[in-house]
Amino acid sequence: MVNVVEVLRERGLxxxxxxxxxxxxxxxxxxxVYAGFDxxxxxxxxxxxxxxxxxxxxxxxxxxxxxxxxxATGMIGDPSGKTAERPLLDEETVLRNLAGIRKNLEHFLDFxxxxxxxxxxxxxxxxxxxxxIDFLRDVGRHFRMGAMLGKDSVRTRLDSESxxxxxxxxxxxxxxxxxxxxxxxxxxxxxxxxxxxWGNITAGTDLVRKLRGQEVFGITIPLVCDRTGQKFGKSxxxxxxxxxxxxxxxxxxxxxxxxxDADVIRLLKxxxxxxxxxxxxxxxxxxxxxxxxxxxxxxxxxxxxxxHGEEGLVRAQRSAAVLFGEAMxxxxxxxxxxxxxxxxxxxxxxxxxxxxxxxxxATAAGLCKSRSEARRLIQNGGCYVNNCRVSDVDxxxxxxxxxxxxxxxxxxxxxxxxxxxxx
Ligand code: YSA
Numbered sequence: 001m002v003n004v005v006e007v008l009r010e011r012g013l014x015x016x017x018x019x020x021x022x023x024x025x026x027x028x029x030x031x032x033v034y035a036g037f038d039x040x041x042x043x044x045x046x047x048x049x050x051x052x053x054x055x056x057x058x059x060x061x062x063x064x065x066x067x068x069x070x071x072a073t074g075m076i077g078d079p080s081g082k083t084a085e086r087p088l089l090d091e092e093t094v095l096r097n098l099a100g101i102r103k104n105l106e107h108f109l110d111f112x113x114x115x116x117x118x119x120x121x122x123x124x125x126x127x128x129x130x131x132x133i134d135f136l137r138d139v140g141r142h143f144r145m146g147a148m149l150g151k152d153s154v155r156t157r158l159d160s161e162s163x164x165x166x167x168x169x170x171x172x173x174x175x176x177x178x179x180x181x182x183x184x185x186x187x188x189x190x191x192x193x194x195x196x197x198w199g200n201i202t203a204g205t206d207l208v209r210k211l212r213g214q215e216v217f218g219i220t221i222p223l224v225c226d227r228t229g230q231k232f233g234k235s236x237x238x239x240x241x242x243x244x245x246x247x248x249x250x251x252x253x254x255x256x257x258x259x260x261d262a263d264v265i266r267l268l269k270x271x272x273x274x275x276x277x278x279x280x281x282x283x284x285x286x287x288x289x290x291x292x293x294x295x296x297x298x299x300x301x302x303x304x305x306x307x308h309g310e311e312g313l314v315r316a317q318r319s320a321a322v323l324f325g326e327a328m329x330x331x332x333x334x335x336x337x338x339x340x341x342x343x344x345x346x347x348x349x350x351x352x353x354x355x356x357x358x359x360x361x362a363t364a365a366g367l368c369k370s371r372s373e374a375r376r377l378i379q380n381g382g383c384y385v386n387n388c389r390v391s392d393v394d395x396x397x398x399x400x401x402x403x404x405x406x407x408x409x410x411x412x413x414x415x416x417x418x419x420x421x422x423x
Contacts, residue, residue: 003027004061008221010276011269013054015195015220018205022190022217026061030116033058033190033219034066034182036123036175037105039074039097040089043243044104046255047194047232049303050224050270052108054192055118059109060273064116066188067105069098071124073175079168080153081196081223081231083160088167098122104242107307119186123178139177142210143203148172151199172203179204180211189216194223224270227260242307248338249308253316256300257293261286264295272302325414328386333404337419340409345419353408353422358385358395367410367418377412384411 005023008014017023025031035051037044044052055065074094077086089097102120109118148154151172157164179201182188191201201218208216224232240255241247247255259267265286268279282295305313315331319339322328328336346365353361359374362383368374375393377383383390385401386409401408402422410418 001027002061004058004063005219007057007061008054008219011057012266013050013057013221013270015222016198016218017220018202018218019215021215022219025189025217026063030063031058031190032064032066032182032186032188033192034068034121034179034188035192036068036070036073036178037101038070038078039094039101040077040086041239041241041246042097042100043241043246044101045239045241047224047239049108049242050221050232051192051194052105053270054219054221056108056273058190058192059113059116059118062116063190064186065109065118066182066186067109067118067120068178068182069101069105069120069122071095071098071122072127073123073171073178074098075124076171076174077168078153078171078175078200079157079164080171080200082153082157084162085165085168100243107242121182123174123181126178126181127174135173135177139173139180139207142207143173143176147206148203151203153196153199172200175200176203176207179216180207183208183212183214183216189214190219191216192219192221195220196223224267227262244308244312248335249304249312249316250319250335250338252307253300253304253313253320256303257296257320259296259299261290261295264299268295268299268302271299274298274302322387325384325387325411327388328403328409331403333407336403336407336409340417340419343417343419345421347421347423350422353397353420354399354402355396358383358390358397359393361397361408361420362410362412362418365410365418365420367412367416382413385409387411 003023003026005014005026035055037048055067059065071094075089077088105120111118154164154169179191191204193201198220205216205218208214226232240252265279265283268274268282282298285292285294301313304316315335318331319335322331322339348364352364359371362368362374363371368377378390378393381389385397397408406422408420410420
């Protein structure tokens with residue numbers, strides 16, 4: 001049996017375990033492991049992928065995996081790693097977010113595995129019927145205030161100006177009880193999470209020890225940060241999400257394509273399943289030919305394919321190629337609007353575009369200052385409509401040049417684009 005702890009260590013996915021015994025157990029028997037995801041948004045974000053990759057490695061090494069979605073905990077809000085209390089989510093939002101997160105998880109875990117299919121559970125299912133008084137008597141009684149106050153997630157917040165509410169303070173009890181519940185119901189004996197989850201995970205291992213007299217294990221993964229120390233998955237202050245409705249496939253692909261040379265090898269180990277020897281070859285190439293960015297390309301390819309499928313990857317790559325002058329056929333207007341989001345755009349009436357001379361449209365759109373400049377541009381072979389060179393100064397914009405009937409892309413020379421939205 002390949003030892004999953006060793007696999008995680010080799011790939012830079014191991015921060016800490018609650019006991020060295022875990023590694024011994026992982027090498028000798030099938031374990032059941034869980035990781036939890038709170039539905040704070042409609043989609044998981046790139047940072048959460050790290051924990052999902054951890055679960056995938058467990059499953060690939062023959063263990064049973066459980067992904068827990070926090071229908072209950074999401075309504076409380078995990079204070080771990082947060083500098084301020086978040087507004088409470090209402091039930092409707094939590095339900096919508098849960099559905100999105102389930103969908104994300106289905107891309108990664110094998111729910112059809114013949115011997116150890118992955119399972120998704122929702123902790124709202126057991127907290128819903130748990131009376132508060134019973135919970136305090138059964139569970140709360142086993143928590144010591146000193147230990148609870150000593151958790152990093154609590155200490156940092158207590159020192160802050162805004163402090164912490166009792167609601168958030170009690171979060172660790174809920175996560176601890178989940179571990180106990182999954183231990184009882186499924187024999188789950190390992191909880192995995194990012195290193196910000198250490199306090200919550202150890203609250204669970206302590207509770208199982210106290211109430212069942214059994215040792216269960218925690219394992220944490222280092223929080224992946226970018227070079228600037230920012231938690232991974234933020235792009236210009238915004239999270240990079242797995243759902244295309246929140247982060248377009250193109251932006252998702254570009255985010256990974258743009259990672260720094262200093263980060264790419266580490267990220268290949270974390271976010272892909274490529275064998276380490278193959279990743280070493282990228283490291284060697286990075287040392288001799290960094291300008292090729294082959295590691296970044298492979299990283300973006302692997303992760304986009306996994307999250308958005310082969311079709312999504314092809315679409316992202318074709319979109320990227322459009323910026324380098326490649327043909328646009330087959331790409332729809334929404335896709336092109338994403339690609340050209342940073343390009344100047346204007347809106348012209350349909351009658352000012354369709355069947356009108358390119359010279360006129362290029363001038364009206366602001367690509368050229370005057371008709372004579374537009375004419376010269378065409379004569380010099382530097383004018384393009386939808387990346388097709390215009391060779392005739394008298395050419396008109398045909399109706400079928402309009403992409404989805406509402407967009408054309410003009411270009412002057414190699415790089416200067418102008419987007420025309422057709423009203
Ligand atoms: C866990 C167990 C339970 O029984 C109940 C709830 C939970 C959810 C947990 N308290 C939580 O809030 N997790 S999370 O939704 O914020 O993140 C999901 C996982 O992604 C966590 O393990 C977190 O550490 C991990 N993660 C997020 N950003 C990360 C990261 N891991 C590594 N690097 C990052 N940048």
